[in-house]
Amino acid sequence: MARITSVEIEDVRFPTSLTADGSDAMNKDADYSAAYVVLRTDGTDTLGDPLAGHGLTFTIGRGNDIVAETARQQAAALVGRDVDELAADMGGVYRALTSDSQLRWLGPEKGVVHLSVAAVLNATWDLVARRAGKPLWRLLADMTPAELVAVADLRYLSDALTADEAVALLEARAATKAERIAHLERTGYPVYTTSAGWLGYDDDKLRRLCQEAVDAGYGHIKLKVGADLADDVRRLTIAREVIGPERRLMVDANQVWDVPQAIEWMAALAPFDPLWIEEPTSPDDVLGHAAVRRAVAPVRVATGEHCHNRVMFKQFFQAGAIDFCQLDTGRLASVNEIVAVLLLAAKFGVPVCPHAGGVGLCEMVQHVSVLDYVAIAGDLTDRVTEYVDHLHEHFTDPCVVADTGSGSGYVLPRRPGYSTQIHAASVARFRFPDGEYWAERRARETARVTAQSSEESPAAAWR
Amino acid sequence: MARITSVEIEDVRFPTSLTADGSDAMNKDADYSAAYVVLRTDGTDTLGDPLAGHGLTFTIGRGNDIVAETARQQAAALVGRDVDELAADMGGVYRALTSDSQLRWLGPEKGVVHLSVAAVLNATWDLVARRAGKPLWRLLADMTPAELVAVADLRYLSDALTADEAVALLEARAATKAERIAHLERTGYPVYTTSAGWLGYDDDKLRRLCQEAVDAGYGHIKLKVGADLADDVRRLTIAREVIGPERRLMVDANQVWDVPQAIEWMAALAPFDPLWIEEPTSPDDVLGHAAVRRAVAPVRVATGEHCHNRVMFKQFFQAGAIDFCQLDTGRLASVNEIVAVLLLAAKFGVPVCPHAGGVGLCEMVQHVSVLDYVAIAGDLTDRVTEYVDHLHEHFTDPCVVADTGSGSGYVLPRRPGYSTQIHAASVARFRFPDGEYWAERRARETARVTAQSSEESPAAAWR
Known part of the structure; x- marks a missing residue:
C-alpha cells in the first residue's frame, strides 16, 4: 500500500530570455518555466526507495504562478488516495480532475485549467509508472487494447472514432x-x-x-x-x-x-x-x-x-x-x-x-x-x-x-516513470520568486535602478 | 485630466447553488460569481462625481480567485494612465493587454487569461463611457465607421472580413x-x-x-x-x-x-x-x-x-x-x-x-x-x-x-457607462472568502461538522 501524503507545487523559471534561446516571431523573451507537481507518498518504489510522482506543464514565464496555483487546487483531492487504486482506474482519475463543473467553466478543457490538469496528471502517471517499476511508455504499451482505450478520453469524438474502433485499431498492432x-x-x-x-x-x-x-x-x-x-x-x-x-x-x-x-x-x-x-x-x-x-x-x-x-x-x-x-x-x-x-x-x-x-x-x-x-x-x-x-x-x-x-x-527511456523529475537543487535555485537565482538577480537589478537617477513615472511600466 | 490611481480586484460569489438557480445538465451547482475590477481615478465624471470604471467577468464559483488574480496582474499596467489618452486609443489598450507573450502562452486568447482580460477591458470601457457621460452603447454608436473599426480586433479574420469591408458595412448603416x-x-x-x-x-x-x-x-x-x-x-x-x-x-x-x-x-x-x-x-x-x-x-x-x-x-x-x-x-x-x-x-x-x-x-x-x-x-x-x-x-x-x-x-440604458457597478454593500457581503455571508456560512458549517461524529477519511474529499 502506498498513499499520497502531500502535494508540493513549485513555480520554477529558467532565465532563457537572456540568451534569446526560444525566440521566435511571436515569443521574443521566453523564460522557460515549469509548473511542477510532486506527489509524495508513504510507500516505496520497486527499488525500495521512497515513492513519489513528478510532473509538469510548460509555460514561458509570467503566469506560471497562476497555473501552479490552479494545479494546487486541483491536486488537493489526491491527498489520501492509494496509488494502486489510482493505477487501476486512471480513466476515473482523469474524469474526476476534469469534471469539476465550476473550474470547467474557466475553459472548458483549455487554457490555464487544462494546463494545470496536465501537470497534475503527468505527475500521477509518473507515480503510477514508478510504482509499477516501468518507464511510462512500457507501462502503456503493456496494457491490453481494452485497458488502453479505457484510459483514453473519447468524449466528443464518437462521430470520428468509437471505442470499438479504437480497440480494433490497437488489436491489429498488438501481436507485433x-x-x-x-x-x-x-x-x-x-x-x-x-x-x-x-x-x-x-x-x-x-x-x-x-x-x-x-x-x-x-x-x-x-x-x-x-x-x-x-x-x-x-x-x-x-x-x-x-x-x-x-x-x-x-x-x-x-x-x-x-x-x-x-x-x-x-x-x-x-x-x-x-x-x-x-x-x-x-x-x-x-x-x-x-x-x-x-x-x-x-x-x-x-x-x-x-x-x-x-x-x-x-x-x-x-x-x-x-x-x-x-x-x-x-x-x-x-x-x-x-x-x-x-x-x-x-x-x-x-x-x-x-x-x-x-x-x-x-x-x-x-x-x-x-x-x-x-x-x-x-x-x-x-x-x-x-x-x-x-x-x-x-x-x-x-x-x-x-x-x-x-x-x-x-534512446529508449529505461528508468521507471515519465522522466520528469527535476533535481532538488535546480528547484531551489530557480524557484520563482524566492529561489537563489531570482533573489540574486532582483538584488542586482534593485541596486542598478537605485544607482540611476530615476525620473520614471508609473506609466512607464506600460508595455 | 483624470489618471488611474489604483486598481481594486474583488472575488465576489453569490450562493445560487442553494436554490438550483442556474442548474443545467453540465453545471449542477453553480455559484454565480464575478471577478470584479474597479479602476479608481483622480478625476471626475460629467456630473462632477469621482470617476471610476467597473467591470467584471462571470464565473460559476471555484476558480474565480484565479481569474481575479490574473486580472490583477494584467490591470497593474493601467495605473498612472490618463483616461482621455486611453479613450483615444482603445485599440492600443486592447493590444497591450492581449499581447504579453508570456501570458498569451497560457491561452492563447482563451481560458483564464482571456476571461481576465475581458474583466479588465470591461472596466476600462465603463470608465471611458462614464468619462464621456454616455451609456456605452451610445459612445460606440456615436463613433464613425472608421473609429469603430479601429477598436475592433480583426487579426486572423482577413480571410473572412477585411477592415475595408467592415468600414463599408458600417457606412451603409450610418445614415439611419x-x-x-x-x-x-x-x-x-x-x-x-x-x-x-x-x-x-x-x-x-x-x-x-x-x-x-x-x-x-x-x-x-x-x-x-x-x-x-x-x-x-x-x-x-x-x-x-x-x-x-x-x-x-x-x-x-x-x-x-x-x-x-x-x-x-x-x-x-x-x-x-x-x-x-x-x-x-x-x-x-x-x-x-x-x-x-x-x-x-x-x-x-x-x-x-x-x-x-x-x-x-x-x-x-x-x-x-x-x-x-x-x-x-x-x-x-x-x-x-x-x-x-x-x-x-x-x-x-x-x-x-x-x-x-x-x-x-x-x-x-x-x-x-x-x-x-x-x-x-x-x-x-x-x-x-x-x-x-x-x-x-x-x-x-x-x-x-x-x-x-x-x-x-x-429598456435602453440611459446612465453613463456599461451598467456593471456592483453596490459596495453587496461586494462587502459576498466577497469570497472573507465577506460577511461566506464568513457566517463557514462558521455554521464548521459548527455542524464539529457536532457530527466524524469518521471521514481524507479520501472522502475526492469528488
Whole structure:
C-alpha cells in the first residue's frame, strides 16, 4: 500500500530570455518555466526507495504562478488516495480532475485549467509508472487494447472514432509490438533539431549551429520565420548552403500570419523546399489551416503545440487541415487525452511529430512517440520528434539523443516513470520568486535602478 | 485630466447553488460569481462625481480567485494612465493587454487569461463611457465607421472580413442610426427568458414559472434539457401546455452530448417544435455543430456562450454551423473583440442573440444588442437577447425589462457607462472568502461538522 501524503507545487523559471534561446516571431523573451507537481507518498518504489510522482506543464514565464496555483487546487483531492487504486482506474482519475463543473467553466478543457490538469496528471502517471517499476511508455504499451482505450478520453469524438474502433485499431498492432520495440532499441526514435534556428540568433551563430547539426547526424533542421521576409530569405539561404539540398528543412511562423498573408509569405519561401510550415496562423483556425494547406502544397502544414484539446485535433483531421500533428504533452490533459489524439491520428493516417523543447517536453515526448510507434500507429514513415538541447541538465533522468548510424534518435527511456523529475537543487535555485537565482538577480537589478537617477513615472511600466 | 490611481480586484460569489438557480445538465451547482475590477481615478465624471470604471467577468464559483488574480496582474499596467489618452486609443489598450507573450502562452486568447482580460477591458470601457457621460452603447454608436473599426480586433479574420469591408458595412448603416434608436426607445430590445426552465426546478415550479412568463409578455421561453430524455419529454409537454403552440420554445443542452447523440436526442424532442437547440455538443466543435445543424433542421442550432474568441466564431460562420450567435460579454475580450464578432455575424447574416444571465451579463448585453441593431446589423429579425431575473439588485444601474405592448424588451440604458457597478454593500457581503455571508456560512458549517461524529477519511474529499 502506498498513499499520497502531500502535494508540493513549485513555480520554477529558467532565465532563457537572456540568451534569446526560444525566440521566435511571436515569443521574443521566453523564460522557460515549469509548473511542477510532486506527489509524495508513504510507500516505496520497486527499488525500495521512497515513492513519489513528478510532473509538469510548460509555460514561458509570467503566469506560471497562476497555473501552479490552479494545479494546487486541483491536486488537493489526491491527498489520501492509494496509488494502486489510482493505477487501476486512471480513466476515473482523469474524469474526476476534469469534471469539476465550476473550474470547467474557466475553459472548458483549455487554457490555464487544462494546463494545470496536465501537470497534475503527468505527475500521477509518473507515480503510477514508478510504482509499477516501468518507464511510462512500457507501462502503456503493456496494457491490453481494452485497458488502453479505457484510459483514453473519447468524449466528443464518437462521430470520428468509437471505442470499438479504437480497440480494433490497437488489436491489429498488438501481436507485433515486441518487434517494434526491438527496432527502436537499435535505432532510437527519429528526431529533428530546432536548436539552430531561433530568431534571435545572428547569421554567424545560425551558420555554425546548422553545421553542428549536420555533424551530429541530424537529417531534419527547423528554423523560425515570420518576422521579416528579407531576413527569412537570407537565413534560409544560409541554412540551405550548410545543410545541402537533401536534408529536410522545416519552417515555423509561430502564429504570426493571417491566412492570406501565410499563403503569400510561403510562396516566397517555397524555393527553399521546406518540408512543412508550422503554425502559419491562429492555432484555433482549423478552416484557416485547411485553406493554407490547399494553397501551399507541396509544402506541408504542421500544427499542434497550442492545439488545446482532442476536439480541436479531431477537426484538424476531419477537415484535412494538417499533414503533421504536433501534440504537446503539457497542453493536452496528459496520457488520457494524448492517447485519444494518437488513436484519432492513426485512424486518419496523420503522422504525429510531437512538439518539444521548452523544459521537460523532450523528456515526455520520447515516451509518447515510442508508445505511438509500438502500440498505436505502428509506423515511422514521416515521423520525426522535436529535440532541443536546452535545460536537460536539470532532470534526474534526462532524455538522450544519439546518432545510431541511421541518423539521430531518442534512446529508449529505461528508468521507471515519465522522466520528469527535476533535481532538488535546480528547484531551489530557480524557484520563482524566492529561489537563489531570482533573489540574486532582483538584488542586482534593485541596486542598478537605485544607482540611476530615476525620473520614471508609473506609466512607464506600460508595455 | 483624470489618471488611474489604483486598481481594486474583488472575488465576489453569490450562493445560487442553494436554490438550483442556474442548474443545467453540465453545471449542477453553480455559484454565480464575478471577478470584479474597479479602476479608481483622480478625476471626475460629467456630473462632477469621482470617476471610476467597473467591470467584471462571470464565473460559476471555484476558480474565480484565479481569474481575479490574473486580472490583477494584467490591470497593474493601467495605473498612472490618463483616461482621455486611453479613450483615444482603445485599440492600443486592447493590444497591450492581449499581447504579453508570456501570458498569451497560457491561452492563447482563451481560458483564464482571456476571461481576465475581458474583466479588465470591461472596466476600462465603463470608465471611458462614464468619462464621456454616455451609456456605452451610445459612445460606440456615436463613433464613425472608421473609429469603430479601429477598436475592433480583426487579426486572423482577413480571410473572412477585411477592415475595408467592415468600414463599408458600417457606412451603409450610418445614415439611419437615429431612426433605429428612436424605434428601440419605443419598444425596447426584444428579450427571452430562461428563468422558468432550470433543470433543478420541479414540475410544479416549472409550470408556475412558464405561466408567469406568459403573463409577463414573453414570446420566447427557454428550457434546459439533456440529463434524461423522459424528463425532457415530460417537461417540454408541460411547457407547451402552458405557453401554447404559438410562443417560441428553445432548448439548451449545455454541451452534454456527442454529435450522434445530439442528433438522436433532438429527433425525440422535435415534436415540441423547438426554435433552437443550444450547445448540443462541445463548444469547440465547429464541424460537429455543422453536422448537427444539417441533421436537426428545421430545428435551428445556437451556440456561443463558451465560444472563446473571434477566430472560433469566424469558423462557425464559415462552416454554416450555427443559426444564432450567442456571444458572451465576459468570455470575449470586451468591446474590441465583440465588435469584431458583430461585424462578422452581420457579413454572414447570422443573428446575434447574446448569452446572458449569470451575474452582470444582462447588464452588459443590453448595450451590445442595442449597438448591434443601431450601428452594425441594423435588423431585429430573429433577434432575441437572453434575460434572467437573478441578482440585478446588486447593481447600481440594473437592466430593466418591461412589456411595452409589443412584447418584453430591454429598456435602453440611459446612465453613463456599461451598467456593471456592483453596490459596495453587496461586494462587502459576498466577497469570497472573507465577506460577511461566506464568513457566517463557514462558521455554521464548521459548527455542524464539529457536532457530527466524524469518521471521514481524507479520501472522502475526492469528488
